[in-house]
Amino acid sequence: MKHQVISSRGNQHFKHLKKLNESPRYRHEVQQTILDGMHLIESYAERFGSPDSIALIEGGNLDKIASYLNEDTQVLEFPAGLFSEIAPVISPTGILASINIPHLEPSKKQNCILFLEDIQDPGNLGSILRSASASGVDLVYLSDHCADLWSPKVLRGGQGAHFHLPCIEKANFSDITKSFTGKIFATTLSGKSIFKEDLKGPVAFIFGNEGNGIHSETMQLTSHSIHIPMEKGIESLNVSAAVSICLYEKYRQEHFNV
Amino acid sequence: MKHQVISSRGNQHFKHLKKLNESPRYRHEVQQTILDGMHLIESYAERFGSPDSIALIEGGNLDKIASYLNEDTQVLEFPAGLFSEIAPVISPTGILASINIPHLEPSKKQNCILFLEDIQDPGNLGSILRSASASGVDLVYLSDHCADLWSPKVLRGGQGAHFHLPCIEKANFSDITKSFTGKIFATTLSGKSIFKEDLKGPVAFIFGNEGNGIHSETMQLTSHSIHIPMEKGIESLNVSAAVSICLYEKYRQEHFNV
Known part of the structure; x- marks a missing residue:
């Protein structure tokens, strides 16, 4: 020293x-x-x-x-x-x-993949990575316009998730999804309720920007749309809350509903 | 005009x-x-x-x-x-x-009550209220040291939740919990998995400060401790993510698991 x-x-x-x-x-x-x-x-x-x-x-x-x-x-x-x-x-x-900056080698396992498009708030991005790591996500792809993954604010929000969860920045979602064989979900207002959907096995989730949601071209890459039910005049959830609910519903189905 | x-x-x-x-x-x-x-x-x-x-x-x-x-x-x-x-x-x-500032009359219904102790980040508080309103929480009690409920930042995070969800500030948790007849939950590292717990019927959840968790005196007010399972070296979730997972697990059990 x-x-x-x-x-x-x-x-x-x-x-x-x-x-x-x-x-x-x-x-x-x-x-x-x-x-x-x-x-x-x-x-x-x-x-x-x-x-x-x-x-x-x-x-x-x-x-x-x-x-x-x-x-x-x-x-x-x-x-x-x-x-x-x-x-x-x-x-x-x-x-x-x-x-x-460590480079974590992605495992071959692709049971749960997360695509994050233009998540711009560092606190949201950090919190998402924390929930992703905690719920056993295998790999995260980030689009070009996400907050800087390795900024001190995102690291702070992640609380150590960065050191366990492989993340790939500036990812081309279109190329990657083509070779992914599982279901690819996005949340919409009109999709099937997430609590009625089978989330077991290889799954990818795509989440979009806080204000604007998912680009329409990106929406084309999905195979299924799901919906988190909402009451009383609320139209959407904070993106980190929505990610956490979806990831933990998959976790629940695989670990507690066998 | x-x-x-x-x-x-x-x-x-x-x-x-x-x-x-x-x-x-x-x-x-x-x-x-x-x-x-x-x-x-x-x-x-x-x-x-x-x-x-x-x-x-x-x-x-x-x-x-x-x-x-x-x-x-x-x-x-x-x-x-x-x-x-x-x-x-x-x-x-x-x-x-x-x-x-509107004052919403709490309904008599007490199927889901939320206690928030010293939630200090305005973004977290707003996001929590948004998930609470969306998942049908009846009433929120806030401790003295929460972020200012009606600040522009909390309102922004809440995205309209403030106008549907009755919230009571500077609440005395001890007095209120005494007259509550349902189960009172707090999340801990060692509790029963939330996915194995029966959350149907009248329930209250207590969540604590981002860094310090729930005060030990407040922990005494709970009747049950629950745990959100976590993998890979992550010890805790962002508080808004944790609240959202718990509230939506109750929602799921009541609406999709009958």
Whole structure:
């Protein structure tokens, strides 16, 4: 472990972390990102070992993460003012890590696939990945206009899902669905109730943008439309709520309805 | 309809709308709030008639909302610069309304009750109310430290749920649960799987804060603990996802499993 106290904005580590926090393009270029808070860092370390570097607020402590670090890990300590400039949220947790973006190999299993088209709210995307990972989704494809998968906000919402769930960005849904042999569902206002549909076996779900739903060309790729029943003048659900209901209905049918 | 073009920050309507947008205390004092965008305004008007006032960006149009307005409705037109100062989001939709906060009378029916303790993210709270209204929840109780129910952000997340679902703020959970005769559930890591639990008939669910969960004293008020099964190193779901899964499992059992 290499320990260093940094007090200048001119320092290269400071500049690097600040750019990782702020610039999607820079994250993509260097294939690194920032994890905010002990929980996320621990989730990463349990799976992949030491982060590239740890940034601590002055006087902060390594706590549960110490055992994962090795002799190459940079531990960087910053005074509170500087730390707040590299931290993704207003109330920083006092510990950050920079990591190399991991590439998870998709398994051959394709029992549940998720297609996300233009999900733009980072909180929604993170929450979707969390439910997807928890309910055993095998693979997630993201369209070109989704929020940046590896942004600190999406990572925060995902709470570690990124480290278990293979995700493929900028995916061409049309090519991929052609070779998928299971049912392909989208939610619509008029489809069959999800609670009457058989969701067992290989299934893909396509979900669309928060405001605009699924593009009409993308809708052509589906084989079945399903509907989440709704009462009292509500026409739609938050996309992360809708995804969670669909994924857990499949989970229920396969695990509790055999 | 009284039409007025406003170009000064000193104007009383401008000041009123700006304060409604920014100050929870002011909203509470005058018992008014702001609706952002045609969809929300329409949902309100369908249920309660004309808003107190409509604010339009210069050259904007009343469109679908016109038929709901009456001779007392103030229609206020603002140049883009001023409009952006009273609009809750960065890309304003060009139409706002100020409304008197409606008080919905709870029905006698208590088949599904929701208790929300310290849900602090406005997006989460809005999304929860949307799923609750859609799945037929009868009544929602909110603890003292939830996000402001009538803030523009929570209203935006709720997408009209506020106008159909009776909600009681600053509720004393302890007193209320004493007189509730149904099962009272909380989600825990060790409870019975929700998919094995009988959720038919009068039921209450208690959900806690995003980071800290349910207070231990509040946990004492529950009669049953349930668990949403999770795979692959994920320990919890986003609270709005968890609420949606639980409410829709009750809905499924009552409507599709008879």
